[in-house]
Amino acid sequence: MSPTAPTSSQSTPEPPPPFDRAAVRPVIAGLMLAMFLSALEQTIVAPALAAIGRSLNDVENLSWVVTAYLLSATVATPLFGKLSDIYGRRAMMLIAVAIFLLGSLACALAPTMGVLVAARALQGFGGGGILPLAQTVIADILTPRERPIFQSYSSVMFMTASILGPLAGGFLTDYLHWSFIFWIMLPLGAVALAMTDRALKLIPRNDRPHKLDVTGAALMVVAAVLLLLALSWGGVRYRWGSFEIVALLASSAILWVAFARRISNAPEPFIPPSLLRDPLVALMMAAGFFSIGTIIGLSIVVPLYLELVLGFSASGGGIALIAYVVGTTLGSLAAGQLIARVPRYKRVPLTALPLSIAMFLLLAWQPAGWSLGGIGLVFVINGLGVGTMYPFTTVVTQNAIEPHLFGIATGTLNFFRQLGGAIIVAVFVAIVLGGFEGAEGARLLEMLAAHGGRGLERGANAAHFAPLFRWVFVSAALFLAIAMVAVILVEERPMRGPVTRVKPAE
Structure with missing residues (x-):
């Protein structure tokens, strides 16, 4: 067997080289803007789907506008991570942002649905490379003890995108044209490209001469x-x-x-076997698969639950979803602060995850009859618990590996998160559709996707739908319990470095 780079605790990875603390904030600002663009594009499209279908005279293939982006973004994450280990973070980040902008331009100019789907795949390939590269750059410039605070800031970007995306998408579609949801990415992307180009010239290089x-x-x-x-x-x-x-x-x-x-x-090899053989890394991949995958899965089925079981309007359901996003963001931010400061950092998710599990079991016990305020509170508490897994899985994985493997390790972790989301979505949807006969369930999902639930008698069939979603919530609790077991089993290796003294930008 050929020798492989050690990742075990017997050979502690070297800390990243010293980095000028005055340069941290401009680097982080550039990364956050690039991540915001990637996150915004995943949420700004939904309100425009119906208009896109009418404009291009193709409703049958409308779902591919979303699917093409997600498929491409998922497979891009480990590829960009690996390439950044070979050619450097700055070069690959600039390429990722440039591909994203080229895809945005192609989407805005698309004359047919086929061209739009292909352009969305190109856009997704660039967008899928941005998140793991940003997380990897943070690992390059900060010690493991400093990283959680800054890694958790990405949750703020996703929360902002989750709230502003649908609002901006609806406004641009209603008052201008659906193509403006893609045109708007060009000036924002140009700013992100300039900021990241300037900032990433400052970061240390951990790449090595390898072949892909x-x-x-x-x-x-x-x-x-x-x-x-x-x-x-x-x-x-x-x-x-x-x-x-x-x-x-x-x-x-x-x-x-x-x-x-x-x-x-x-x-x-594309993924070094030593990376996957390390029990800590393998357990973190499993924890990310089930915890972050559950968050992704719920983002798909919770809107159905809010309309079919609780009878909320689209706006009421949107408020409840915002409560969940706020909860996960606050959980991520709190976890970032605590992991950076406490030596027994495993206690952070081990204290928080039972809250989320308890909330899922509560919803399984009583899926119907919730007021908007009550379900919003449940979602906030739920998000506080599971949100801790965003910085925890990233930082603990990066703490265990050599700097020249940061890219592929971070990309692979994000790949398993997205793959977990796809599989858990399939499980949740299968549970919900199990209550229908033949193609009735598929038609229901298509109606909800195309019309936001208009035409359904809201809440009228709660007695029929509630038992289906009871098992969705039981499954979600089970998935989080598996993630919690992975956290319990993982070795708590010391976080290297002092707590960061760099203050966040005003």
């Missing part, structure tokens, strides 16, 4: 795309036992086996 394992990367990308397609179409477009879904799953499984063999035998 193109075969391994291709195997992983194709295997992931086939799996994600099966999870997106299963139970909605095709039955789970249909030839199309079985063929996609079988082909993906074969390619995953080939990928595993490739990283075991390649001279310079």
Whole structure:
């Protein structure tokens, strides 16, 4: 076997080289703006979908406007992480932002649905590279003890995008044209490109002269795309036992086996086997898969729950969802501060996750009959608990590895988070659609996606839908319990470095 870089506690990774603290804030500001653009594009499109379908005269393929972006962004995360370990963070961040802007321009000019879907895939490929690269740069310039505070700031960007995105998307679509949701990205992206270019010239370089394992990367990308397609179409477009879904799953499984063999035998594998063999890293991948995956899954099914069981209007449901986003953001920020300051940092998620599990069990026990204020409070408490896993999984993973592996490790962690979201969404949707016959459930989801629930008799069938969502919440509690077990089992390696003295920008 060829020697591999150690990641275990017997060989503590070297801390990052000293970095001028005066330069931290401009670097972080540039990264936050780039991350904001990526997050905003995931939320600004939804209010424009109906107008896009009418304008391009193609409602049947409308879901691909969202799906193409998510598929492309998911497979891009480990690829950009690996490339940044080889060619440097600045070069890959500039390429990611440039691809995102090129995709935005193509989306704005798209004359047909097919062109728009292809442009969204290009946009998603660039956007998918921004988050792991930003997290990796933070790891390059700060010690593990300093990172949680700054890593948690990304949650603020996502909260802001989650709130402003739908508002901006609706306003631009109603008063201008749906294409402006993409045009607006160009000036914002140009500013982000200039800021990151200037700021990232200051960061240290941990890249090494390696070759990209193109075969391994291709195997992983194709295997992931086939799996994600099966999870997106299963139970909605095709039955789970249909030839199309079985063929996609079988082909993906074969390619995953080939990928595993490739990283075991390649001279310079795409993902170093030592990374996945480290129990700490493997447990953090599992914790991110189930915890962050649950958050992603709930973002899809909770709007259905709010309308079908509680009978809320779109605006009422939006307020409840904002409460959940605020909760996860506050949980992430609080966890960042605590992890940076307490030596027994595992206690942060181990104290918080039971709150989320308890809230899910409460909703499972009583899924119906909640007021807007009551369900909003439940969602805030729920978010406070699970939000701690955002900085925890990132920082603990980066604390265990060598600086020249930061990119691929962070990209792989984000890949498993997104993959967990796709699989958990499929589980939740399968539970909800299990209460329908034939294609009735798929038509319901299409109606909700296209019309925001208009035309449904809100809350009239709560007695029918409530038992379905009871099992959704039981499943969510189970997934978080698995994530909690992973946190319990992980080794609590000391965080290196002092608590940061850099104050956040005013």
